[in-house]
Amino acid sequence: MSMFELDQRIAEQLTQVALNSAVQVxxxxxxxxxxxxxxxxxxxxxxxxxxxxxxxxxxxxEIIQAFEAIGVDVSHIQFIDLVSSGILGxxxxxxxxxxxxxxxxxxxxxxxxxxxxxxxxxxxxxFVFLDSVNxxxxxxxxxxxxxxxxxxxxxxxxxxxxxxxxxxxxQTPPLVLSNLDTYCTDIVDRGxxxxx
Amino acid sequence: xxxxxxYTRDRCVTGIHGLDEILRGGIxxxxxxxxxxxxxxxxxxxxMEFLVRGALAGEACAHFTATEPSVKLxxxxxxxxxxxxxxxxxxxxxVFDMDVLYSWLGLDKASFELDDxxxxxxxxxxxxxxxxxxxxxxxxxxxxxxxxxxxxxxRDFLFTLGxxxxxxxxxxxxxxxxTSATExxxxxxxxxxxxxxxxxxxxxxxxxxxxxxRFLQVVKMRGTSHSRAKHAIELTPLGVMLTPMLKWxxxxxxxxxxxx
Numbered sequence: 001m002s003m004f005e006l007d008q009r010i011a012e013q014l015t016q017v018a019l020n021s022a023v024q025v026x027x028x029x030x031x032x033x034x035x036x037x038x039x040x041x042x043x044x045x046x047x048x049x050x051x052x053x054x055x056x057x058x059x060x061x062e063i064i065q066a067f068e069a070i071g072v073d074v075s076h077i078q079f080i081d082l083v084s085s086g087i088l089g090x091x092x093x094x095x096x097x098x099x100x101x102x103x104x105x106x107x108x109x110x111x112x113x114x115x116x117x118x119x120x121x122x123x124x125x126x127f128v129f130l131d132s133v134n135x136x137x138x139x140x141x142x143x144x145x146x147x148x149x150x151x152x153x154x155x156x157x158x159x160x161x162x163x164x165x166x167x168x169x170x171q172t173p174p175l176v177l178s179n180l181d182t183y184c185t186d187i188v189d190r191g192x193x194x195x196x
Numbered sequence: 197x198x199x200x201x202x203y204t205r206d207r208c209v210t211g212i213h214g215l216d217e218i219l220r221g222g223i224x225x226x227x228x229x230x231x232x233x234x235x236x237x238x239x240x241x242x243x244m245e246f247l248v249r250g251a252l253a254g255e256a257c258a259h260f261t262a263t264e265p266s267v268k269l270x271x272x273x274x275x276x277x278x279x280x281x282x283x284x285x286x287x288x289x290x291v292f293d294m295d296v297l298y299s300w301l302g303l304d305k306a307s308f309e310l311d312d313x314x315x316x317x318x319x320x321x322x323x324x325x326x327x328x329x330x331x332x333x334x335x336x337x338x339x340x341x342x343x344x345x346x347x348x349x350x351r352d353f354l355f356t357l358g359x360x361x362x363x364x365x366x367x368x369x370x371x372x373x374x375t376s377a378t379e380x381x382x383x384x385x386x387x388x389x390x391x392x393x394x395x396x397x398x399x400x401x402x403x404x405x406x407x408x409x410r411f412l413q414v415v416k417m418r419g420t421s422h423s424r425a426k427h428a429i430e431l432t433p434l435g436v437m438l439t440p441m442l443k444w445x446x447x448x449x450x451x452x453x454x455x456x
Binding site: 102105107108109111113119139141143144 | 405407409428429430434437438440441444445
């Protein structure tokens with residue numbers, strides 16, 4: 001992990017959020033995993049939370065292996081993979097903490113599967129990490145996605161499950177982006193990478 | 197002015213995630229509810245979970261299976277974590293094969309006449325009465341009614357059975373197989389079941405860009421106010437789970453029909 005530098009300011013910012021918060025994490029195309037790791041690692045290690053990671057941008061195995069490569073164990077995190085069912089042989093994985101939903105178009109199924117997985121978890125404090133809104137926007141109509149995020153965020157806020165929503169703003173439709181700004185209680189903005 | 201006292205009927209709490217919320221507390225006791233759905237929509241799982249939740253609360257339950265042998269039914273349902281075979285072994289959930297019941301009654305025939313229908317009603321009611329069943333599922337009433345050739349006789353059968361079971365305080369789910377769950381569809385195969393039932397729960401699939409999303413909708417439930425919205429469902433190892441379907445996702449439903 002020494003070679004991989006985390007953004008420590010994200011951990012500091014996370015100390016300010018409550019369990020019923022919804023945090024929008026804005027990333028750029030180049031810093032996505034660094035920001036993801038900088039958010040996930042404090043939640044898992046500092047705050048000792050359990051969690052569900054919804055992967056719409058890449059297959060869950062790729063994300064798990066990216067964490068393994070920086071020496072982070074995510075075996076206690078449950079992954080809901082929305083990508084791999086669309087690839088022949090994609091669901092043949094050796095990780096027992098990976099669940100599959102047929103497609104990112106099955107928005108209600110994603111919500112129900114997440115609620116189901118949360119019901120099976122022992123941890124008292126949990127987060128749901130949605131990666132990412134822009135990936136969901138590839139498949140879903142703007143109005144439907146805006147409606148979904150409204151339902152999604154309120155469902156977990158009501159259950160005191162911390163919602164973390166990853167988003168590349170440049171790739172997100174304006175309607176969805178403005179709704180996300182309204183529903184989320186906090187924002188971690190790493191959406192623009194400034195090259196000096 | 198004195199506030200009006202609102203009378204509410206006692207409820208059979210289904211215990212199914214989300215369904216009691218939709219029904220504002222559960223199914224009114226003694227109701228006969230038609231669970232009408234297309235193939236693979238989750239009717240049998242819903243019916244079985246209804247019984248399991250009752251058994252967990254100490255209620256005696258019965259399941260009459262006409263579509264598949266009880267051994268096969270139990271093998272399929274064992275994959276769900278909410279089901280415990282001990283409930284069957286201890287007699288809390290009693291599973292009856294309709295074919296065996298027909299043999300006992302000497303009804304091994306292609307079609308039933310009036311006397312046969314009365315004998316069948318008496319047998320079911322006797323079982324319910326003897327065991328003290330408070331939750332009953334018949335899966336499916338469609339298969340059973342195929343043997344009853346007259347529409348009038350089907351109506352009499354369902355009406356009399358429902359009335360007698362209600363008198364015994366038994367809440368019944370009649371599973372009905374339909375080929376389409378669209379807004380113009382009938383909720384039953386013979387067209388009479390839906391008129392007689394106290395409640396109708398429709399289950400089907402909505403197609404969204406080539407993917408089938410299971411849904412459930414309560415279209416009628418006498419004795420209670422209820423949501424009439426479509427709800428998406430998932431069949432999880434912990435049981436059926438529901439969430440309201442996205443309103444903007446419903447536009448595709450209007451053109452979707454099962455099998456097309």
